[in-house]
Amino acid sequence: HWGYGEGDGPSAWHKNYPVAQGSRQSPIDIIPHQALQDRSLGPIVLNYDHCTSINISNNGHSVVVEFDDSDDRSVIQGGPLDNPYRLKQFHFHWGGKGCEGSEHTVDGYGYASELHLVHWNAVKYCSFGEASTAPDGLAVLGIFLETGDDHRWLHMITDALYMVKFKGSGTEFKGFNPKCLLPSSLHYWTYLGSLTTPPLHESVIWIVLKEPIAVSEKQLGKFRLLLFTGEEEDQRTRMENNFRPPQPLKGRKVRSSN
Ligand SMILES: NS(=O)(=O)c1cccc(NC(=O)NCCCCO)c1
Numbered sequence: 536h537w538g539y540g541e542g543d544g545p546s547a548w549h550k551n552y553p554v555a556q557g558s559r560q561s562p563i564d565i566i567p568h569q570a571l572q573d574r575s576l577g578p579i580v581l582n583y584d585h586c587t588s589i590n591i592s593n594n595g596h597s598v599v600v601e602f603d604d605s606d607d608r609s610v611i612q613g614g615p616l617d618n619p620y621r622l623k624q625f626h627f628h629w630g631g632k633g634c635e636g637s638e639h640t641v642d643g644y645g646y647a648s649e650l651h652l653v654h655w656n657a658v659k660y661c662s663f664g665e666a667s668t669a670p671d672g673l674a675v676l677g678i679f680l681e682t683g684d685d686h687r688w689l690h691m692i693t694d695a696l697y698m699v700k701f702k703g704s705g706t707e708f709k710g711f712n713p714k715c716l717l718p719s720s721l722h723y724w725t726y727l728g729s730l731t732t733p734p735l736h737e738s739v740i741w742i743v744l745k746e747p748i749a750v751s752e753k754q755l756g757k758f759r760l761l762l763f764t765g766e767e768e769d770q771r772t773r774m775e776n777n778f779r780p781p782q783p784l785k786g787r788k789v790r791s792s793n
């Protein structure tokens with residue numbers, strides 16, 4: 536199976552997932568000065584009000600909060616999107632120390648972590664699974680986390696992490712609205728890319744917010760108490776550095792909201 540270690544990490548994924556060397560892989564290094572200012576790009580609109588979080592779990596690659604996606608209560612629309620896309624889950628990628636851990640980089644610089652809010656096109660497709668293989672099937676909102684002051688709401692997640700320490704563990708997690716994790720500005724970069732983990736489907740319209748949110752080193756440290764391994768395994772491997780490095784742009788254009 537795939538992972539982030541020596542033998543099973545990002546440089547080995549192409550063996551089982553040849554699309555790893557495809558033409559629209561993610562993440563990428565975003566170079567702001569090369570992004571195209573596109574005045575036709577409207578604002579991102581997030582309707583997370585009647586948010587329907589269900590559970591939080593450790594899938595052996597990250598910590599994931601899943602949502603009830605049986606209707607259009609929690610959607611993202613506008614910006615580069617032709618339809619509303621339904622919120623399915625969010626998860627994080629992080630490093631082992633300060634300066635690296637995000638998947639996208641900006642002018643070659645990484646952030647300590649990156650939050651991915653994953654949405655699917657329920658107008659055109661019947662399930663997340665079907666959408667995840669379609670070129671316009673998914674929309675992922677990426678938010679950078681930098682170390683600084685305590686984040687006033689992130690504790691709601693970090694306080695639950697001890698309950699999902701082991702791969703395969705999960706617990707109820709109701710009433711969490713991810714709107715509280717957004718920065719003040721919704722200015723963004725957008726480009727066509729892929730899932731950043733196997734199966735690496737080239738099905739994602741990426742929307743990466745320019746403004747990071749601040750979280751404390753203490754809060755980030757709690758993510759590193761999670762394990763890649765299950766309770767029954769004797770090998771206890773700390774969950775950290777679960778990020779894929781930037782992939783070749785291969786001629787793609789990155790657009791910038793104004
Ligand atoms: N990291 S990401 O590109 O936002 C992303 C979004 C949605 C799904 C995935 N990857 C997967 O679902 N991989 C399937 C296996 C993971 C759980 O075992 C990655």
Ligand SMILES: [Zn+2]
Nearest residue numbers: 626628651731
């Ligand atoms: Zn992700």
